[in-house]
Amino acid sequence: MKQRTLAIVKPDGVSRNLVGTVLSRLEAEGLRIVAMKMIRMTKDQAKGFYKIHEGKPFFESVTDFMSSGPCVVLVLEGEDAIQRYRTLMGATDYTKAEEGTIRRAFATDIEKNVVHGSDSKETARFEIGYFFNALEVMG
Ligand code: ATP
Ligand code: MG
Numbered sequence: 668m669k670q671r672t673l674a675i676v677k678p679d680g681v682s683r684n685l686v687g688t689v690l691s692r693l694e695a696e697g698l699r700i701v702a703m704k705m706i707r708m709t710k711d712q713a714k715g716f717y718k719i720h721e722g723k724p725f726f727e728s729v730t731d732f733m734s735s736g737p738c739v740v741l742v743l744e745g746e747d748a749i750q751r752y753r754t755l756m757g758a759t760d761y762t763k764a765e766e767g768t769i770r771r772a773f774a775t776d777i778e779k780n781v782v783h784g785s786d787s788k789e790t791a792r793f794e795i796g797y798f799f800n801a802l803e804v805m806g
Contacts, residue, residue, distance in 0.1 A: 670748040671701065671804075673794035675783035678736035681705075685773055686739050689782060692769060693743060696755050701805040702742035706798065710734045716797055719790070725778065732778055740798045749791055752784045 676689050694700070708716065713733040720726050743752055757768025761780055764771035774780040785791035795804065 669744065669746055670788065670791070671742055671744050671795060672749045672752050672785045672791045673783075673798065674741045674743050674752060674785075676739040676741075677779070677781055677783060678732065678738055679775065679779040680773070680781040681737050681739060683773075683781075685781060688773075689769060690741075693752065693755060696751060698743040698745045698748055698752060698755075700741055701744045702795075702799050702803050703739065704798075704803075705737050705739050707737045708734045716794070729778055742795050742799060742804050749785055749788065753786065756782050756784050 674693065676686050680686065680689060690700070710730060713730040714721070714726075716733065717726065717730055720729065745751065755769060757764025757770035757774075759770075759780060760777045761770040761774030764774070769782050770780050785794050
């Protein structure tokens, strides 16, 4: 099934010049970029993005991190894009991520893990709409 998913190169990925590396990996995987921009979230915007994690012990820290510098946000499209991109990213905790994944290769910390990807159809819909309007996503 053709799907769309929201990907982010997080502030650690942007500041470490990993944008091109991440984009080439996902393009090589056959995922198509159908929207892309660089943004810097405010603390409140980061809280809104991660509102499903409100109340968790890492919520304050991850929203500080996500608002600490620019991110590149993208919409990816392809067959089974949500799961394929999750597989390409690897586990949240990079020490548990599979060899060959983006996080295994580049993450430095459970929080500073370079990339984000939607985890379900419902969160993909919410997350794409959080950053992009209909005119900004290529049909
Ligand atoms: P993301 O949602 O960023 O794609 P994920 O779905 O693998 O990552 P989540 O469980 O949704 O992970 O957590 C969101 C983000 O919060 C993680 O990517 C990481 O940056 C941070 N995070 C998650 N768990 C922890 C933790 N135990 N300690 C510190 N930060 C964490
Ligand atoms: Mg998540």
